[in-house]
Amino acid sequence: MRELAAWVYRILRSKVLGALVILAMAVFALLGTLITQEPPGSAADPAAHAAFLASMQPRYGGWTAVLDVLGIFNLWSSPIFLGVTVLLGLSIIACTVHRLPQLWKRATKPRVHVTEKFFERAQYRASLRLPMTPQAGLDHVGAELRRKFYRQLTDDRLDDGAVGMYADRFRWGPFGTAIAHAAMVVILAAFGISAFTGFDDTLDVAVGQSVEVGHGTGLTVTATSFKDSYDEMGRPTDYVSHLVIERDGQVVAEQDVRVNEPLRVDGTAFHQTSYGIAAGLRIERLGETVFEGAVPLKWQSNDGRYAIGKIIPRGSGIEVLVVTPASGATDANIAPGSAVFELYDVDTDEKLDVLPVEQGESAEGGGMTLTFERELRYTGIIARQDPGAAWMWVGSTLLVLGMCMTFMARHRRLWVRVTPDGDGSLIQIASAEKLDTTFERHFRGLIERIDATAPASDDGGDEKPPAEAMHDKELIDA
Amino acid sequence: MLEMAEYLVTAATVITLFGVVSCFALVTRKRGAAVETRSRALVSVGDGPAETVEATTEAKSGRRSSLGWWVAAFQIAAVVLLTAYIVVRMTYTGHGPFSNQHEFAIAFAWGVLLVNLFFDLRYRIRLITLIVLLVAGGMLVYGMSLDTSVKPLIPALQNSLMLTLHVSFAVVAYGAACVSFGAAVLYLLHPVIKRVKLPRLEVLDDIGYRAAVMTFPLLTIMIVLGSVWANTAWGRYWGWDPKETAALVTWLVYGAFLHVRVVRDWRGRKAAWMLVIGFATVLFAYFGNHFLGGLHSYA
DSSP states (O other): OHHHHHHHHHHHTOHHHHHHHHHHHHHHHHHHHHSOOOOTTTTTSHHHHHHHHHHHHHHHTTHHHHHHHHTGGGGGGSHHHHHHHHHHHHHHHHHHHHHHHHHHHHHHSOOOOOOTTHHHHSSEEEEEEESSOHHHHHHHHHHHHHHTTOEEEEEOSOOTTOEEEEEEEOTTTTHHHHHHHHHHHHHHHHHHHHHHSSEEEEEEEETTOEEEOOTTOOEEEEEEEEEEEEOTTSOEEEEEEEEEEEETTEEEEEEEEBTTBOEEETTEEEEEEEEEEEEEEEEEETTEEEEEEEEEOOEEOTTSOEEEEEEOOTTTOEEEEEEEEOTTOOOSSSOTTEEEEEEEETTTOOEEEEEEEETTOEEEETTEEEEEEEEEEEEEEEEEEOHHHHHHHHHHHHHHHHHHHHHHSOOEEEEEEEEEETTEEEEEEEEOOOOOHHHHHHHHHHHHHHHHHSOOOTTOTTOOOOGGGOOOOOSSOO | OHHHHHHHHHHHHHHHHHHHHHHHHHHHSOOOOOOOOOOSOEEEETTOOOEEOOSOHHHHHHTOOHHHHHHHHHHHHHHHHHHHHHHHHHHHHSSOSOSSHHHHHHHHHHHHHHHHHHHHHHHOOHHHHHHHHHHHHHHHHHHHTSOOOOOOOOGGGOOHHHHHHHHHHHHHHHHHHHHHHHHHHHHHHGGGOOSSOOOOHHHHHHHHHHHHHHHHHHHHHHHHHHHHHHHHHHSOSOOOOHHHHHHHHHHHHHHHHHHHHHHSOOOHHHHHHHHHHHHHHHHHHHHTHHHHOGGGTTO
């Protein structure tokens, strides 16, 4: 068992697996962008799902069924995507846990003493002869390093008059990667919490009417007014609903709600999302009122001439389509102000009846009495509770913090050794950093500064360097 | 007023093209003699020889050519002109210059020029500047070809602070991505460029990395700000809107680049190709609204 766990851990912390999972996420994200995604709620409704697949058939042909089986049309909630997401989270955790001890050791117990050969072979090496004792030379270098915020640890394993030290800065910087990776796990968890907790409902509230929010909130939302404005091209410039939120008959909140100005009550947010025309209906069956309210005319016929609303009255097994002329459209079959009810059997999709009605009139069909009371305006409000959102902000903040630490505070390490050299000292400074032009500039600048601020040598500090040391020093002036 | 301000964009475009010409002249000219520097210290990097460090910064500045001065001057002038245009337009519209493709194209070019100016002044690799200025010039020409009229904002965009913050980070991130693209292209072209003295390959590789290091956190902040805004406007911080997803793909590409560089030490051609792909995803995210639709269809 222990061996199995070790094997799983080894696989999860594999950098190859990490790269593959990230690549898979990128591929899925691309697929989700390029392939049409099924509208929310459609997959749970067999009729709506079948209609969606039929609409995809012309585009994807024989691949439609394959994509459906693989869950690509509902990619973001598909098992394959959720599986990759979980794998990514586990991979991040394993990689971070594996790396932490190494980071901790490097920050708290660095290797202070290095061999003589290190100063000959390290990636960055500098040497400088100064007319001062080794200790004075080391103090001089130390003073310059302090100016650059280097921490200094004395190397006490040197002899023969040599002195030295280890210096570093931003030693906690590498922990930024651990923070950023932990942040990624928090963000993935936030996605999970958002997907599986809370609720997200669109409430179509007719002006002057109330709708219960449900989900145990005890809240009722009433739209007391709605106003929309348009520019000269007919595009909406503003739409605003005045909402009143009540609990147990008591008003708990009230506000004008716009797209960027939601109303929040006890963890439930109300967002303005859409608006339109609705048909006010009352439907009775067996002497009981099975529906009374507004049916939003959200859909349009393919030719754009009709506005359509849908409802399945409680216990009827019948889907009622309410069809009216679309705004601005004229139709000889349906006069303005009137409507047609089309009744379909939910199970067989068979058309049962077509019932034209005038506003204020009733019609009989499907064992029901359907009354078209009047046309109304409705406002589409998203009611949402999302406990994952708070974790998303925590994760995002940690992610940015971790990145800034990682990229802006890189751990820089230097080793300094000063040995007696005639009347003065030979100062050697080296670093094993990877090749990096930014650090190269920093290193050269540091050496230049150490040289420039040191006392001049007795024989004049401005002697020319050897011919082979003369060069065109552009790091980069190409 | 706004029509007059558009002359600023025209002037910036012309000046950017002057920058391209002067850059080209600078990189193809014969190089002068090496300059002696004096120092007691010797520095070695990698397998390189022990060299003296620069004694003074004056020695370095003395070597700068007048052409180099003009390259920097043209870039600064272009940035100033575009900044003036953006300020005038913001004053007129009351919001950031990001609500349609024209405004975003100009802001994109501004971001490219601004970030490149930083890298140009810091590293002075004029061949990268040449490539980046060509991209910026193309973006300005594209921006000028679009409808420049001011239209009322749709309700979702009527959040001036978030609009400005969200897209400002995008613009600067895209600018940094463009610089990393320039370095990567130069790296890949290195073997076939014979007549021009080129910087060391590892320098190009490192500058591409530096620019990507700048790109990634900026993209992150941009996406986070977008999420905050989406949470306010639509009640969800992430909705897999096509442009949101394209931005995520871009973020993943740069994240993968930095990841494999750190853990696999990917450098050289593989890294350069990843940066080219990264900038391609940036352009895909930018132009995606033309064919992806969704909530970002306005820009």
